Amino acid sequence: MMETETQQTPEQMIVFEDVSKFYGDILGVNRVNLTIAPGITSLVGPNGSGKTTLMNLMTGLLRPTRGRISVLGVNTDDPEQLFRRVGYCAQFDSFPRGATGRSFIRSYLSVHGFEKREADELTERALERVGLQHAADRKVGGYSKGMRQRIRLGQSIAHNPSVLILDEPLNGLDPMARAETIRLFRQLAAEGLHLIISSHILHEVNMMSDCVVLINNGYIVAEGDIHGVRDEMEEHPMQILVRCDRPSRLAARLFEQDHIVEARMHEDRQGLFIKTRDADKFYVLLNKIVLEEKLNIETVAPADDDLDAVYQYLITSEGAS
Amino acid sequence: MSSAMNVAAVEKKVEQSRPWSLWLRQAGAIFRLELRKNLFGKRAVLLYMLALFPVLLMALLALVNSEDIRTNFSEVNEVFSAIYQGLILRTVVFFGCAWMFMNLFRGEVVDRSLHYYFLCPVRREVLVVGKYLSGLVSAIFLFLMTTIGSIFFIYLAGYPTSTQFLFNGPGLGQVFTYLGITILACVGYGAVFLVIGLFFRNPIVPALVVYGWEFINFLLPPVLKKISVIHYLQSLTPIPMSEGPFAVIAEPTPAWIAIPGLIIFTLIVLAVASVRIRRMEIRYGGE
Numbered sequence: 001m002m003e004t005e006t007q008q009t010p011e012q013m014i015v016f017e018d019v020s021k022f023y024g025d026i027l028g029v030n031r032v033n034l035t036i037a038p039g040i041t042s043l044v045g046p047n048g049s050g051k052t053t054l055m056n057l058m059t060g061l062l063r064p065t066r067g068r069i070s071v072l073g074v075n076t077d078d079p080e081q082l083f084r085r086v087g088y089c090a091q092f093d094s095f096p097r098g099a100t101g102r103s104f105i106r107s108y109l110s111v112h113g114f115e116k117r118e119a120d121e122l123t124e125r126a127l128e129r130v131g132l133q134h135a136a137d138r139k140v141g142g143y144s145k146g147m148r149q150r151i152r153l154g155q156s157i158a159h160n161p162s163v164l165i166l167d168e169p170l171n172g173l174d175p176m177a178r179a180e181t182i183r184l185f186r187q188l189a190a191e192g193l194h195l196i197i198s199s200h201i202l203h204e205v206n207m208m209s210d211c212v213v214l215i216n217n218g219y220i221v222a223e224g225d226i227h228g229v230r231d232e233m234e235e236h237p238m239q240i241l242v243r244c245d246r247p248s249r250l251a252a253r254l255f256e257q258d259h260i261v262e263a264r265m266h267e268d269r270q271g272l273f274i275k276t277r278d279a280d281k282f283y284v285l286l287n288k289i290v291l292e293e294k295l296n297i298e299t300v301a302p303a304d305d306d307l308d309a310v311y312q313y314l315i316t317s318e319g320a321s
Numbered sequence: 322m323s324s325a326m327n328v329a330a331v332e333k334k335v336e337q338s339r340p341w342s343l344w345l346r347q348a349g350a351i352f353r354l355e356l357r358k359n360l361f362g363k364r365a366v367l368l369y370m371l372a373l374f375p376v377l378l379m380a381l382l383a384l385v386n387s388e389d390i391r392t393n394f395s396e397v398n399e400v401f402s403a404i405y406q407g408l409i410l411r412t413v414v415f416f417g418c419a420w421m422f423m424n425l426f427r428g429e430v431v432d433r434s435l436h437y438y439f440l441c442p443v444r445r446e447v448l449v450v451g452k453y454l455s456g457l458v459s460a461i462f463l464f465l466m467t468t469i470g471s472i473f474f475i476y477l478a479g480y481p482t483s484t485q486f487l488f489n490g491p492g493l494g495q496v497f498t499y500l501g502i503t504i505l506a507c508v509g510y511g512a513v514f515l516v517i518g519l520f521f522r523n524p525i526v527p528a529l530v531v532y533g534w535e536f537i538n539f540l541l542p543p544v545l546k547k548i549s550v551i552h553y554l555q556s557l558t559p560i561p562m563s564e565g566p567f568a569v570i571a572e573p574t575p576a577w578i579a580i581p582g583l584i585i586f587t588l589i590v591l592a593v594a595s596v597r598i599r600r601m602e603i604r605y606g607g608e
Contacts, residue, residue: 023604056603059440060439061436061439061440061602061603062602062603062604063600063602079439079440079441079442079443079444079445080442080443080444081442082442083440083441083442083443084442086440087440088440090436090440092433092434092436092605094432094433094434095434096354096358096434096437097358097362097363098361107350107354108437108441110346110350110353111347111350111351111354111438111441111443112347112441112442112443113343113346113347113350113442113443115346155437156440
């Protein structure tokens with residue numbers, strides 16, 4: 001659990017307490033206990049792992065078979081209170097027939113209960129934030145996939161929610177729009193929002209997330225900040241790249257240790273990939289070897305301390321088994 | 322402005338205006354959105370065709386039999402009553418309401434757009450009311466046009482005898498009675514089909530069951546007759562329609578019971594719809 005969570009009250013968090021959801025006999029998610037603090041939290045997992053189910057449960061579109069969910073202290077059964085605080089950009093790519101970008105956002109703000117002038121102001125602000133003012137009066141039906149994604153994002157942030165839930169929000173966006181959108185997410189997170197994002201694009205999740213929740217087959221496999229999750233995976237060797245002048249000498253010394261699983265030469269023969277079960281012991285040992293062997297070290301860096309590696313370990317065939 | 326400030330401002334506003342003015346504003350917004358869909362959406366084409374059919378039929382009858390209509394207007398008036406009850410009420414209004422009201426929710430599930438409403442801070446009951454009223458106004462508009470259009474051609478063909486019947490006889494009262502029955506039919510059938518659309522994935526079968534029940538109403542014993550919409554509507558018609566030799570005769574329900582009875586029935590059905598929608602989940606994949 002993240003450090004910040006200990007300072008937050010349940011009214012500032014999203015809390016899942018022993019939540020399960022079954023679709024008849026089919027498992028959606030099972031026994032989820034999760035606490036999400038402000039910042040960007042990414043839900044990562046393969047298709048059908050339960051990410052969307054988790055998001056739909058958070059927004060009351062689905063009701064849990066068991067357990068309890070509260071979003072900033074509000075029960076998800078109470079849409080009137082919940083959606084003053086929550087915006088949800090779902091994956092469903094459908095729009096009311098004939099709606100323009102502006103009328104799409106504007107009409108749902110009026111359903112929120114905003115007065116006309118206020119709804120107009122919020123609409124313009126949302127269009128500006130997602131960079132669609134120029135296309136606001138065109139029909140959404142004629143938008144590109146990326147524009148449709150952005151107008152849905154605009155609709156979900158238009159009422160200035162405290163919690164923003166985004167199901168695959170980067171899908172269909174070109175690189176420029178992706179960068180813009182990630183910048184917007186960061187800005188919203190800096191304003192104190194909770195952003196819960198599901199994505200398959202691990203590189204981008206890695207770049208923008210404060211916290212990740214790895215989910216597979218309906219179970220939460222790991223949660224926390226990416227480095228913390230990596231540290232928790234003690235059973236999985238950690239890979240470290242050491243670039244130095246005599247890597248073969250280093251390899252020979254390292255093989256004497258039990259916690260070293262593998263040492264593999266870098267392609268340019270100027271470095272060594274080392275897999276260890278105990279990173280702390282390794283760093284102490286490396287210092288000792290460097291002093292004793294008088295090695296010239298260029299760099300020492302974790303080679304798999306990113307989300308991609310964590311995902312591979314925990315969710316793909318090896319992790320799943 | 323920070324989001325926390327925004328939420329606080331919105332909540333304060335909600336507190337100040339809670340509950341009725343906010344609910345009315347929200348229901349009004351839903352009503353306007355839905356009215357546009359009901360009258361100008363792709364599904365409205367079928368409704369216009371259905372609504373236009375009796376008018377065209379009456380126009381054709383008026384054109385072909387104008388001489389007979391002029392000379393035997395009181396008889397024609399009875400024929401019109403049969404056409405109104407058999408074609409307009411039992412077929413056009415019935416299936417028109419079925420199509421319109423079942424699609425208020427079911428259509429949005431099929432189009433995968435219901436979640437937009439479910440993701441708004443609006444009570445689900447307010448959503449039911451907003452949608453029902455939009456359906457009701459649309460149906461009343463369309464089917465009053467059907468009724469008025471059909472009457473217009475009969476009276477036009479019967480001119481000048483019909484003018485005498487309209488202004489110096491029972492004609493005007495009958496016209497208003499037909500219009501009132503059309504409105505009540507939309508109220509009652511609308512509620513029934515809205516709730517069917519909420520409960521069934523494929524509402525066609527239950528709609529046909531309701532049609533069958535309404536159709537055999539003339540064969541039912543008096544107690545069972547009362548568990549139908551058509552019984553109360555027929556009780557209000559100015560000229561009773563002959564239901565054939567096998568009909569089980571029952572006393573018509575007086576208007577002072579039939580009208581409030583239908584309205585109470587509608588309110589009960591809408592309450593059931595509200596309970597249902599509070600527990601409704603969005604699972605488009607399963608549709």
